[in-house]
Amino acid sequence: ETGVTQTPRHLVMGMTNKKSLKCEQHLGHNAMYWYKQSAKKPLELMFVYSLEERVENNSVPSRFSPECPNSSHLFLHLHTLQPEDSALYLCASSHGDRPQFFGPGTRLTVL
Amino acid sequence: GESVGLHLPTLSVQEGDNSIINCAYSNSASDYFIWYKQESGKGPQFIIDIRSNMDKRQGQRVTVLLNKTVKHLSLQIAATQPGDSAVYFCAGYTSGTYKYIFGTGTRLKVLA
Numbered sequence: 001e002t003g004v005t006q007t008p009r010h011l012v013m014g015m016t017n018k019k020s021l022k023c024e025q026h027l028g029h030n031a032m033y034w035y036k037q038s039a040k041k042p043l044e045l046m047f048v049y050s051l052e053e054r055v056e057n058n059s060v061p062s063r064f065s066p067e068c069p070n071s072s073h074l075f076l077h078l079h080t081l082q083p084e085d086s087a088l089y090l091c092a093s094s095h096g097d098r099p100q101f102f103g104p105g106t107r108l109t110v111l
Numbered sequence: 112g113e114s115v116g117l118h119l120p121t122l123s124v125q126e127g128d129n130s131i132i133n134c135a136y137s138n139s140a141s142d143y144f145i146w147y148k149q150e151s152g153k154g155p156q157f158i159i160d161i162r163s164n165m166d167k168r169q170g171q172r173v174t175v176l177l178n179k180t181v182k183h184l185s186l187q188i189a190a191t192q193p194g195d196s197a198v199y200f201c202a203g204y205t206s207g208t209y210k211y212i213f214g215t216g217t218r219l220k221v222l223a
Contacts, residue, residue, distance in 0.1 A: 056210065
């Protein structure tokens with residue numbers, strides 16, 4: 001494993017549910033990222049936190065709400081999602097201008 | 112607009128042969144490039160990186176070549192093995208922006 005863990009690994013939820021994805025990095029990095037990976041599409045950057053401050057928000061719908069309580073933990077709160085939000089959600093971390101390291105992802109299915 | 116793309120969606124190679132995966136980028140401000148490998152059911156795994164002040168970098172069985180003139184980079188895998196079967200994609204990064212731009216990926220299939 002890369003030192004970035006994500007839970008749960010799989011999640012099935014209805015459109016009216018509220019759930020949260022969790023990411024934890026054990027690498028001492030100072031930036032954390034949420035990406036969405038859909039079939040046959042490039043990785044889409046959703047949010048970036050640097051030193052626990054949000055520095056990037058790529059026009060993501062408000063039904064996705066990130067939270068970064070400290071430099072090691074990152075959450076993605078989900079509510080009233082749509083079926084088209086079904087995808088692999090990847091968390092990554094980095095330090096300065098060094099490569100990102102990714103977690104294994106959460107496979108999300110919205111019914 | 113900004114993009115990082117791959118020339119071929121699928122590449123099939125014989126075990127033991129060399130593989131070459133190509134990537135084109137459009138953002139001239141990109142100064143750092145990374146190749147990732149993603150196996151089924153896993154997150155992307157870092158393979159090798161290169162900064163824009165270099166044109167070649169070698170790792171274990173892998174080499175990345177960067178041609179800034181034509182905005183092209185490639186990943187060469189020597190003596191391809193079955194364990195190399197995965198999706199490979201490149202990412203371009205501009206220092207200080209926190210923004211990595213990823214290609215769609217090339218699926219490498221290693222034939223026995």
